[in-house]
Amino acid sequence: MTFSLNMAFSDLLFLLPEIFLTCWLCVVLIVDFSLPRFPKERLAYLSVAGLLITLGCLGWFDLHHISGTLFGNMFVLDRMAIFFKIFILGATILVILASIEYVNRFTLFRGEYYCLVVMAALGMMFMVSANDLLSVFVSLEFATLGFYILVSYLRDDLASNEGGLKFFILGVFAASLLAYGISLVYGETGKLVFSEMASAKPTPGLVIGFLLICASLGFKIGAVPFHSWIPDTYHGAPTPVTTFLSIAPKAAAFAILLRLFLVALATFKPLWVTFLVAVSILSMTYGNIVAIAQRNIKRLLAYSGIAQVGNVLIGLAAGTKMGSDAILFYLLAYLFANIGAFAVVIAVSQAIGRDEIEDYRGLNRRSPFLAFAMLLFLLSLAGVPPLAGFIGKLYIFVAAIHEGLYTLIAVGLINIVISMYYYLIIVKQMYINEPVDPSPIGISSPMKAVIYVGLAGTLVIGIYPQPFTDWVVSATVMFANVIGPSATAIPPDSISGG
Amino acid sequence: MGEYALLYILFAPFAGALGLIFVSNRQPLLVRSIAASAAFTSLIASLYIFYAYDPIAGGFQFVQKFEWSRQLGIALYLGVDGIGTPLVLASSILLFAGIFVSWHIKDRTKEFYIWLLILAAATIGVFMSLDLFFLYFFYEMSVIPMYLLLGMWGSHTKKYLEMTDPEGLKRRDSVGFILNFGSNSKEYAAMKLVLFLSAFAVVALMGILLIYKFSGLNTFDILVLREQANLMNIPALGTTLDKIIWVLVFFGFASIAPLWPLHSWSPVGHAAAPAATSMLHAGVLMKLGHFSIMRVAFEILPETTRELMPIAAVLCMFSIIYGGFVAFYAKDTKYVIGYSSSSHMGYVFLGMAALNYISLSGAVIYMFAHAMATGMLFAMAGWVYDQTHSRDIPSLGGLANKMPFISACFIVACMASIGMPGTVNFIAEIMIIVGSWNKYPLQVIVAMLGIVLTLAYLFKMMRGLFYGPMNQKYSHAHDAISTVDRLPLLIMISISIGFGIFPMHLYDVVRSGVDPLVARITRVVPVAEIGERLGVRGKSATPQEAGAPLAAHKATSHPPQVSREGAE
Known part of the structure; x- marks a missing residue:
């Protein structure tokens, strides 16, 4: 060249x-x-x-x-x-x-x-x-x-x-x-x-x-x-x-x-699909199972991040135009939920000075706003409707099911339930347990702005995703020519495989 | 207003919840009145659709459709048929009653009402969804508020308090806690409920995704998908694909119903929940299971339903007998009612399994009737608990002197629950029993036995709570005196008895929903009963009419890649 x-x-x-x-x-x-x-x-x-x-x-x-x-x-x-x-x-x-x-x-x-x-x-x-x-x-x-x-x-x-x-x-x-x-x-x-x-x-x-x-x-x-x-x-x-x-x-x-x-690598697709499926299953399962044992919220979010990457890889394993749309959309949902969750972590650690999950005891009594924001961010990460994460996960699954990746989707669905456990453990600390120190937690205004943006993104994408799906669909338009139309209306012979 | 009624029913509670966010907890009366007015709007609109629903025309009425996602083929598609209408009404009655039942909650009142309204609205959303995506959307959405409602305002069982170890706090946060079946704390109940229901919800979601894929239509629209129903006879894994999908959908949704052996989350959850939540939970949340099975498995896979529904007929016997016996030996008021609910849900499965007009209509009416009866029972168990802080039947007694009104209502609720003539439960039970006799005589005998068991445990509980010697510890307990406290019970009693005496409209509405469904499944043309009586035949089952949505879908929608290029 x-x-x-x-x-x-x-x-x-x-x-x-x-x-x-x-x-x-x-x-x-x-x-x-x-x-x-x-x-x-x-x-x-x-x-x-x-x-x-x-x-x-x-x-x-x-x-x-x-x-x-x-x-x-x-x-x-x-x-x-x-x-x-x-x-x-x-x-x-x-x-x-x-x-x-x-x-x-x-x-x-x-x-x-x-x-x-x-x-x-x-x-x-x-x-x-x-x-x-x-x-x-x-x-x-x-x-x-x-x-x-x-x-x-x-x-x-x-x-x-x-x-x-x-x-x-x-x-x-x-x-x-x-x-x-x-x-x-x-x-x-x-x-x-x-x-x-x-x-x-x-x-x-x-x-x-x-x-x-x-x-x-x-x-x-x-x-x-x-x-x-x-x-x-x-x-x-x-x-x-x-x-x-x-x-x-x-x-x-x-x-x-x-x-x-x-x-x-478009022409080698049969070769790399298995590889990506394996990496995706490993990431989701490992990330979610290890996250359960975490005591520190930053480590927990780190492991949950590994699992989320596994989810995104489902879209890559689908390897179609729709799969790439789903990846972009999922990342968009992940952006708001993840930055929001970390913003709450920063705000809490400014007040308490520690990042252990135990420190979130009774956050609802100390700062209802932070607790509510964290709740929505965590539920969005877990993929609960009507939040952005749910639509993201569904988009990814729909893209993958068109390609017949059944095993991968089944593992992804089971992982949603596993992840719900550790996200809900944080929710339990925030909402159900009583605080050791009930003093209120203040939030600075730039931080508040970040959390509001996160909340708005999480809710708007979850409730009305049409403009965002339009955006991601037009963003990946070049893949439509490279890969060709995604196989949609196929009556396949069997559902084994994946 | 008429055609938008469903939107009012669905969005009034959401709007109420949204409005409550901006109200301070220091104004509890304002909080309660906002919640009550949201629920009232919903109630009025559901009464309107119940009476404005035209059983002669049948089919889906008050339809609203908004495109939601072109790429995924999702529309916010709402509509009620004869099955959905009574359940929507039951949900909004129980929501309205539940708001008054929990009038005295002092801790974080605002948050309580927000989650209660979201729970009820999500439940209502399932009953009116004509889109598989939104059906699942609302279904899963109704599970999460339960976690907070149970965890924040629920109560531990007696056994739990005895079992708390010095390191209780540590253990309750540990991984092993989830497997610690002895403890029955409210946190445990909440976590078990959410994980259990979510785990089975994703099983159903897998089925839904398979339907989406193998229909090849790129839509989640139930009315379109059901025309494609029997094209899924694709061999897979040693059987045909439609059987696999049916099993996924059936057991995924049957967990919330709760069908034995998937019931174990339910009594624990009932026991831990605050009164209003138990009411909604037992009254309508459990019916999401039956309803979703009817809407997804029955509508989309009718042939498979006919083949595989005997599974439900076998399992429902265990539900009825097992639930009944456990309820008889339980010592905790809410466990008794919880197990009685899961036992009674077996009748609904029996009615669904027999698959004829009488039994399936009976099952739908039973869902409505049971919502009222169990709602009353839970409201009163909640009242007794509020007054005495005890749910332990042996330690209670003689409360009839202290609370004459409650004990009188309790007798009515017991009668309704047993299915005394004069209550709507009687009509439902007799229809299920008569309708199922030809096909499943053994199950009907078991169901009869279940009624005897119901009589036994409810009377045992009534005697334990209200009669016999009075425990002096509870001498401060008092009756429901104010209108606010009496209103919910009176509403539910009058509905239960009112429809027991004048069931015709309810029956017509339910038949108009059940008839086309049974006709699709059994391929037997219905005895034109409503038609004869009212002079016209319901026309929703005619083939031209039935094929219309698919044709419309094909005419308007493009293959996905075309629409994507169009978006560019």
């Missing part, structure tokens, strides 16, 4: 959000350094303003269906990329708002915190546009770099340092797997761009190469058996960083996985 950089100036329009955000990042850094008196809290609002402007720009892109590729197909701006960029920016804004109070716990570098968060978001924006294996590697490392620092931001906290170290060592290991996998794939096919790989033959070297790439991406989304870093890192990291880590990199990695499986 040849690398040509002869492009029109107007092509840079596709990069406008990233370019603008980079400039804004510099502005935030300069303000932080040059105006030492400038309150750090306002830096947060400054970053949010930049993110909002970028969001507006992407919204304009989405409305006008702007799409195209840059740098010899390395960077693609299509509707799915725009969807994920909006998703990541939304998550970043909510995380920054939820951090404002928490940042006071850091002894040093409070201003840089916001810059690092925006930088990670920038990296993920490149990730979702990555259209060949090289840009996957570069953007993935770019995004992860910010997280390495963010996870160990509580310098005096051993758990935070431990989590950071584990994340770093395993992250670098995953990166090396990715690099090795890319080299194998390039060696076998001589191609790097996803869409050009579709015609390759499955030689052993190619299969191993793709398995290595999948392992590395599995590490990013935290699917079993690549999940071992998740509990300690989630537990140790500052809670807003955990929030960010639990949603944005997963979404970005799913964007890459979608492109990889549905574009590059």
Whole structure:
């Protein structure tokens, strides 16, 4: 392949959000350094303003269906990329708002915190546009770099340092797997761009190469058996960083996985379906069963996150246009519920200083609002109607049943019941048990805003999902051509298999 | 207003719950009156649909359809037939009565009414859903409020208090707690109920998803799907697919009904629940099971139903006898009523299993009748518990002196529960027994025995509570004096006796729903009974009419990929 950089100036329009955000990042850094008196809290609002402007720009892109590729197909701006960029920016804004109070716990570098968060978001924006294996590697490392620092931001906290170290060592290991996998794939096919790989033959070297790439991406989304870093890192990291880590990199990695499986590997579908089914079953079952035994709410949400990834993988295993719609929709539902749940965790730990599940005793007496919000977020995660999570799960199951993945759906359904147990244990602590210390818990206004956004998202998507399904359906429109229509009205011979 | 009546019934409680969020707990009267007026709106509208329902036309009436998700083929499709109408009415009567029964709840009043209203609205939603998705949606939605209602306002059983160990708190939070069958705390009851019902709900959901897939229509619309019914004879796993789906749907929904041996969540749940919740729970929540089986299994898989319904006929005997004997030996008022409910639900299964016009109509009327009778019993058990803080029958006694009104009502409720002539239960029971005799004589004998058992345990409980020597510990107990306290009982008694004496409209409405269903299942044309009496034949069973929804669906809907490109 040849690398040509002869492009029109107007092509840079596709990069406008990233370019603008980079400039804004510099502005935030300069303000932080040059105006030492400038309150750090306002830096947060400054970053949010930049993110909002970028969001507006992407919204304009989405409305006008702007799409195209840059740098010899390395960077693609299509509707799915725009969807994920909006998703990541939304998550970043909510995380920054939820951090404002928490940042006071850091002894040093409070201003840089916001810059690092925006930088990670920038990296993920490149990730979702990555259209060949090289840009996957570069953007993935770019995004992860910010997280390495963010996870160990509580310098005096051993758990935070431990989590950071584990994340770093395993992250670098995953990166090396990715690099090795890319080299194998390039060696076998001589191609790097996803869409050009579709015609390759499955030689052993190619299969191993793709398995290595999948392992590395599995590490990013935290699917079993690549999940071992998740509990300690989630537990140790500052809670807003955990929030960010639990949603944005997963979404970005799913964007890459979608492109990889549905574009590059579309012709090998029979080969990878079994693999994905196995990973999905393992993730759901392991995540849910281990979550039951957790005493710390961050660890519990970490394991529940592993299980949720298993659920999303059902949609990927379906491997159809509808499956990708379902993945996008599920992630949208997961975004609101998960950020909301973590926001409540942050608010409670601001007041109590601990994150044990026992500390939620009688939360309903201490702060009815927080308890009610947490209840809805947890029920949405569990998949209870009329909340967003239920529609997400149903969408995924419907997509999978069209492909005849019966075993996978049965396991997914059983897992809903298992997960209900541990979510309800938290509900029991909040609502049924009486508080040890009945003093009310106050909430800061940015935090309240985050929780309100989470509640609104969870309820609106659950009660009236039509606009959101329309959005995700139009976002994945490019897969309709690659894979062809999903098999719908087929009277199959048997229902064995799955 | 007429055509929107279902929306009022369904959304008034939701609106009430939403409104309550903005009211402070410091104004309990305002909280109660908002809840009561929401329930009242619902009640008036359901009375309206009950009397405005036209049994001659039959079929689904007051239909409302709003597209909800094009991609998944879901519409908020509401409508009631002759089976749904009485159950909607029963739900809103019990909700209205339940609000007054729980008038004296002081702890977190607002939250209590919010969850109670959501519970009732979700239940009502199931009874009027014509879309499989929404049927499941409301079904699952009705389970979760039970957790909070039981956990926050429920009560432990006596045994539990004896068994609490010094480390009780720790153990109650542990994993092993869920397997600790001895403890019967309210938390245990709540968790067991939710997990049990959810576990079986997902079994039913699996069946629903299989129906969705193998119909190949990309819709959850029951009226469309039922035209596709017998195309599911696809061989799978050594039998045919429709049998697998039927078993999934039947047992998934039978758990809430509760059919033996899936009943174990129910008495524990009844015992732990506050009075109003027990009322709704036993009165209407359990009927969700029978109703959903009729709506999903009977409507969509009629042939399979005819083949496999004998399963229910066998299991219902165990339900009746087992529930009856346990109720006879139970010492806890709510356990007696809880087991009696699960025993009585066996009659409904018997009526459903016999699959003829008389028995199935009897089953539907029995659901309505049982809702009133058991609602009264639970309301009064709740009143006695509120006054004495005891549900232990041997320790109570002689309360008739202290509460003459309650004890008089209790006798009426017992009579209704037994099926005395003059109450609507009698009509229902006689229809089930007469209708099932030809097909299942053994089961009918068992059901007769069940009636004798009902008589025995209810009279035993009545004697234990109201007669005999009085326990001086409870000398402060007093009667229901105020209108607020008497109103719910009076409503339920008058409905029970009123329909017992004038059952014709109820019967016509139920027959208009049952007739086409039985005709579809048994392929026997109904004896034109309503038609003859009223002069016209019900026309909903005619083939042209029946095929109409499928044709309409095919005409209006596109294959999914077309509509997706259209969305771009």
